Amino acid sequence: MENEKLIQYFISTNLISPIKAEEIAGHFTKKNIAKNQFQLKEGKICNEYLFLEDGFMRAFAYDIEGNDVTTGFYYNNHIAFEVSSYFNRTVSKENIQALTDCTGWYITYEQLNNLFHSIPDFREFGRSVLVKGFAALKTRMLSTITETAEERYSSLLKSNPEIFQHAPLKYIASYLGITDTSLSRIRKEFSKK
Amino acid sequence: MENEKLIQYFISTNLISPIKAEEIAGHFTKKNIAKNQFQLKEGKICNEYLFLEDGFMRAFAYDIEGNDVTTGFYYNNHIAFEVSSYFNRTVSKENIQALTDCTGWYITYEQLNNLFHSIPDFREFGRSVLVKGFAALKTRMLSTITETAEERYSSLLKSNPEIFQHAPLKYIASYLGITDTSLSRIRKEFSKK
DNA sequence: TTCATTTCTTGCCATTTGGCAAGCGCTGCG
């Protein structure tokens, strides 16, 4: 099957049986996103719950002064979507853009809800995706508040080295909450050690 | 009915009908928490999804150096619980403590799941609570990264003035990601304007 | 009331991070 990776992803969560995984995956639609294309544009309603099979994406928003701020990175075997816009059916403040050519599988809001209603295990899966994302963001929030920029850099380098292979420094810098100038200096200091 | 506020809370979300609201509320248990008592202690599994009817609570964790860091405030008509510990059934890294005498209504994990299975509208409600919390945290994360401490202080004062009536400065400071010394100075500057 | 504790403020100085501009190297395109 072409959607083997999607099926394996469901199974790997231990929330969905192989049989159900295949059934669920059958409702997803394949999609290619070329490098630099937008998977989501601010001002639109996010309507795709996208499993990213291959490639690398970045989510970003603009602050009050118009600066581009990276809010997240997505890559292999992650769900790339904007939670609030997708579930509340509201206009997105964020953009999601492909930094490399990507392939993935998506499901619309309506389809997702139908599956949630008919397959309890898939509801559990959906909740798990939300809860994990929430917990990861809480961890990031705490580290932003309690750690120095250098510590945050070091942690990200250890936990998500893929990011450094695909994203230019300025994107990583705003994700870490610092300027690209500072990140450059931090890298210099860090490499001395 | 004694649980009138809980029922009204469900109705106010526009996700649950008055009849269903009453049915759902019937599964919640009343609870009083005295000032300074812990609603959740780190190391334990959070097992109460608590609707706070009255009172004021603070969630906090300790960073690597052992500093107490405020991760959230809860008060009237909010759900006070630790998402990750409650849904993943894992040990909590956070504490939740009453800063005033509190009253609320809680439901255990098992009860909640039973209700989720039997009442689709309550599932929607549960998802909405998660999604709103997630979105609020994303907003907070963005403001922590893009705004100055003074701007964050000003925003919090405008959006959640209740906090300043109940929590000492040091708790608010760590929530804002600064020291209490800095917050004191920021207040001084701010009051001049 | 009295005393101890906690909360908040303030001064002095250190550290972290930012702003700006220049420069270098690489890449892609005409």
Place this chain on the structure above:
DNA sequence: CGCAGCGCTTGCCAAATGGCAAGAAATGAA
């Protein structure tokens, strides 16, 4: 090939925030 643009680094200095310690003010318990 030549040039424009981007990504990254670096120097200089400024701004934001922190650390520590002292003291004033408020609070709470006996």
